[in-house]
Amino acid sequence: xxxxxVQRQMLPMLGSPNQGARFYNPELPATEPFVPGHRTCAGCxxxxxxxxxxxAAGDNTILVGPTGCMxxxxxxxxxxxxxxxxxxxxxGSSGSFTAGVAxxxxxxxRKGKWKGTFPNIICEAxxxxxxDIGLASVSGxxxxxxxxxxxxxxxxxxxxxGIQASSRTPYGGMTxxxxxxxxxxxxxxxxPKDLARMMAAGHPHCYVATASVGYPIDLMNxxxxxxxxxxxxxxxxxxxxxxxxxxxxxxxxxxxxxVVESGLYPIWEWDPEKREFDYSFRPASMRPVSEYxxxxxxxxxxxxxxxxxxxKFANQQWKMMNVAIPEALIKAADAKNLVDMASAEAAAxxxxxV
Amino acid sequence: MATATAGKKxxxxxxxxVASAQAxxxxxVDVIAAYPIRPYTATMxxxxxxxxxxxxxxxxxxxxxxxxxxxxxxxxxxxxARVFTGSSGVGVQFAFELYSPISGARMPVxxxxxxxxxxxxxxxxxxxxEALSTRDMGWLMGWSCDxxxxxxxxxxAYRIGEDPRVLLPxxxxxxxxxxxxxxxxxxxxxxxxxxxxxxPYKHPYPLDPRHPVSHGPQIMPEQGPPLQxxxxxxxxxxxxxxxxxxxxxxxxxxxxxxxxxxEYMTDDAEVVFFLQGAHGVTARHAIRHMRAxxxxxxxxxxxxxxxxxxxxxxxxxxxxxxxxxxETNMGLGSxxxxxxxxxxxxxxxxxxPKRPLVFSFMAGxxxxxxxxxxxxxxxxxxxxxxxxxxxxxRAHWVGFEE
Ligand SMILES: Cc1ncc(C[n+]2csc(CCOP(=O)(O)OP(=O)(O)O)c2C)c(N)n1
Ligand code: SF4
Ligand SMILES: [Mg+2]
Numbered sequence: 163x164x165x166x167x168v169q170r171q172m173l174p175m176l177g178s179p180n181q182g183a184r185f186y187n188p189e190l191p192a193t194e195p196f197v198p199g200h201r202t203c204a205g206c207x208x209x210x211x212x213x214x215x216x217x218a219a220g221d222n223t224i225l226v227g228p229t230g231c232m233x234x235x236x237x238x239x240x241x242x243x244x245x246x247x248x249x250x251x252x253x254g255s256s257g258s259f260t261a262g263v264a265x266x267x268x269x270x271x272r273k274g275k276w277k278g279t280f281p282n283i284i285c286e287a288x289x290x291x292x293x294d295i296g297l298a299s300v301s302g303x304x305x306x307x308x309x310x311x312x313x314x315x316x317x318x319x320x321x322x323x324g325i326q327a328s329s330r331t332p333y334g335g336m337t338x339x340x341x342x343x344x345x346x347x348x349x350x351x352x353x354p355k356d357l358a359r360m361m362a363a364g365h366p367h368c369y370v371a372t373a374s375v376g377y378p379i380d381l382m383n384x385x386x387x388x389x390x391x392x393x394x395x396x397x398x399x400x401x402x403x404x405x406x407x408x409x410x411x412x413x414x415x416x417x418x419x420x421v422v423e424s425g426l427y428p429i430w431e432w433d434p435e436k437r438e439f440d441y442s443f444r445p446a447s448m449r450p451v452s453e454y455x456x457x458x459x460x461x462x463x464x465x466x467x468x469x470x471x472x473x474k475f476a477n478q479q480w481k482m483m484n485v486a487i488p489e490a491l492i493k494a495a496d497a498k499n500l501v502d503m504a505s506a507e508a509a510a511x512x513x514x515x516v
Numbered sequence: 517m518a519t520a521t522a523g524k525k526x527x528x529x530x531x532x533x534v535a536s537a538q539a540x541x542x543x544x545v546d547v548i549a550a551y552p553i554r555p556y557t558a559t560m561x562x563x564x565x566x567x568x569x570x571x572x573x574x575x576x577x578x579x580x581x582x583x584x585x586x587x588x589x590x591x592x593x594x595x596x597a598r599v600f601t602g603s604s605g606v607g608v609q610f611a612f613e614l615y616s617p618i619s620g621a622r623m624p625v626x627x628x629x630x631x632x633x634x635x636x637x638x639x640x641x642x643x644x645x646e647a648l649s650t651r652d653m654g655w656l657m658g659w660s661c662d663x664x665x666x667x668x669x670x671x672x673a674y675r676i677g678e679d680p681r682v683l684l685p686x687x688x689x690x691x692x693x694x695x696x697x698x699x700x701x702x703x704x705x706x707x708x709x710x711x712x713x714x715x716p717y718k719h720p721y722p723l724d725p726r727h728p729v730s731h732g733p734q735i736m737p738e739q740g741p742p743l744q745x746x747x748x749x750x751x752x753x754x755x756x757x758x759x760x761x762x763x764x765x766x767x768x769x770x771x772x773x774x775x776x777x778x779e780y781m782t783d784d785a786e787v788v789f790f791l792q793g794a795h796g797v798t799a800r801h802a803i804r805h806m807r808a809x810x811x812x813x814x815x816x817x818x819x820x821x822x823x824x825x826x827x828x829x830x831x832x833x834x835x836x837x838x839x840x841x842x843e844t845n846m847g848l849g850s851x852x853x854x855x856x857x858x859x860x861x862x863x864x865x866x867x868x869p870k871r872p873l874v875f876s877f878m879a880g881x882x883x884x885x886x887x888x889x890x891x892x893x894x895x896x897x898x899x900x901x902x903x904x905x906x907x908x909x910r911a912h913w914v915g916f917e918e
Contacts, residue, residue: 255584
């Protein structure tokens with residue numbers, strides 16, 4: 163039997179990528195592939211991202227959910243919020259299970275066993291899955307260029323197991339596996355694995371981008387670009403977790419902007435055609451990291467020197483994106499110009515709530 | 517029907533690995549997930565060539581690990597694709613996490629295993645320990661003893677596993693080297709026969725955007741018992757289907773296998789070997805020799821290990837005075853301090869009023885051939901036990917004892 167040509171979707175870009183203020187965009191599709199009523203925490207960044215991503219993708223979509231909060235808290239008691247097909251997979255199987263789904267549709271359509279347009283295939287992997295235990299499987303799927311999108315919803319920790327350090331947890335981040343103490347006052351001593359850049363550098367034929375829930379239209383357009391790209395795509399999306407970051411729940415989107423404005427979460431795209439990074443995304447303003455850190459209990463133990471270390475890190479990120487660093491931020495990288503985040507007791511109290 | 521289309525069948529000389537690849541081709545698999553490890557690799561090499569030649573239209577995925585192979589298989593089967601994968605030795609265990617999720621999701625993934633000893637010490641020979649270690653994960657499982665049986669078992673396993681009454685994954689095992697790399701005559705069927713025997717795979721609830729379903733959501737403990745019971749029932753419920761499919765296979769292909777046990781020279785036997793896999797071939801030969809010297813010895817070869825044919829094993833083994841279990845697997849610290857076949861054989865016999873004496877032979881470990889001399893020695897041990905009316909010990913290490 164002659165092979166049947168596989169037809170693929172082309173999703174239009176959304177206008178007004180209004181990066182700054184909160185807004186309503188009438189172009190957004192009405193469809194809700196991810197419906198409310200699940201059991202994630204109030205203000206859960208990963209769920210906000212889930213809704214945006216699935217809205218951007220639309221109904222001809224299959225979702226893959228490796229173990230993590232977006233599986234456990236979403237699909238409780240055999241009741242799930244997914245209005246499109248969804249399957250759980252093992253935490254280390256994010257890339258591989260997704261590859262199987264993509265391969266199945268390639269073969270089934272080509273062999274006339276399934277008729278229709280190739281679906282969007284999206285994997286929603288946590289940072290623990292994507293940067294640690296499932297790293298090889300994600301890399302395998304990207305390398306082999308299956309037509310799919312693998313998202314790392316990055317809440318910078320293993321949230322579902324009760325907040326443990328992952329290789330995405332920032333320097334200074336307190337988790338139950340990286341608590342502060344007299345010997346380790348800064349808590350997490352290592353800097354996060356630059357996962358998205360690894361994926362871009364190692365799989366240059368793929369569309370790779372970073373995004374944040376603070377910029378919904380940018381996020382959704384990148385999801386659509388990633389889906390329109392024929393082949394594999396990878397996105398790493400900043401998704402704050404109030405349980406682990408310890409902040410006031412209405413501030414998820416604010417944090418999604420502050421993390422970018424403070425230079426701690428560079429937003430960029432890797433163009434697989436030009437083989438170039440696109441650093442043209444600019445937040446409305448640039449701020450010292452302390453403005454981002456002070457909203458979160460997980461940084462409550464930091465001393466001036468640790469904050470200075472994080473500011474140096476942020477300044478390096480700005481430099482990497484060819485952004486001139488204002489004098490104020492250079493000053494902010496000197497501990498002499500900074501104060502401790504809070505008293506030791508305040509930090510200890512926060513540790514109890516994690 | 518069989519004779520009408522039998523015109524295009526042919527007999528070829530191939531080894532077990534190639535027989536497995538041929539079976540996957542005849543089954544028109546959609547997705548293949550490969551990762552290299554000896555000795556099963558040759559199956560994937562053969563399939564790669566078939567795809568490259570355009571003889572088989574399938575997505576051939578070079579996975580990044582066995583864990584990924586099985587996850588790819590899981591994902592693809594969840595969409596309704598027919599999937600083929602495989603492994604050997606430590607590779608089988610690297611994928612261990614996936615066995616329960618795949619059977620729990622009731623995905624009839626097929627996995628070819630060419631057995632290989634686990635590490636240490638990096639030995640290539642056949643031992644069944646790797647596959648047997650997955651025995652309680654909800655996969656149908658059985659051993660072939662030659663290339664033809666391997667080919668046939670692959671087709672039957674797809675047909676059984678994909679049956680809507682069963683929907684379970686299958687491990688189709690063959691001994692590394694003794695089957696996987698020994699060339700024998702193998703009859704390849706007419707494609708029309710396969711078409712008649714094996715309908716296209718159709719999962720009742722695939723991941724299909726037109727009919728959204730959720731696979732594998734979280735449960736609370738109280739939702740566990742019914743789900744686990746359902747999987748247990750699927751295993752038990754497979755038994756009549758297995759018998760039915762073996763009958764159909766015999767009708768269409770003209771080769772009849774007892775689904776559970778092969779009995780060899782057991783009519784008047786008093787002592788029997790109980791084993792599975794390739795050593796059955798040597799055993800048949802040895803039994804003929806020993807019978808010529810007057811020993812009333814036979815063989816019972818287990819063909820299906822999961823679901824375990826408890827009644828059939830009990831009915832068969834209780835006919836004899838002594839049963840010598842040839843293990844070819846390690847059950848370190850197990851009930852017999854030998855292998856793991858013993859425990860289930862003994863358990864199957866427990867309700868039988870007249871039980872035979874049962875003990876294990878630890879033979880062929882590390883993939884060593886079990887030679888005729890050792891079969892004679894084992895036969896003598898069984899005859900001695902029969903005379904004594906009592907076993908000497910539960911497990912004998914063959915070659916290390918007088
Ligand atoms: C093989 C395996 N190891 C460990 C776990 C335990 N586990 C369950 S959820 C989880 C956290 C996952 O973290 P991440 O991927 O970042 O997702 P998040 O919970 O943060 O959403 C872990 C480690 C598991 N389910 N499977
Ligand atoms: S713990 Fe964090 S990631 Fe998990 S549901 Fe709550 S807010 Fe979301
Ligand atoms: Mg996480």
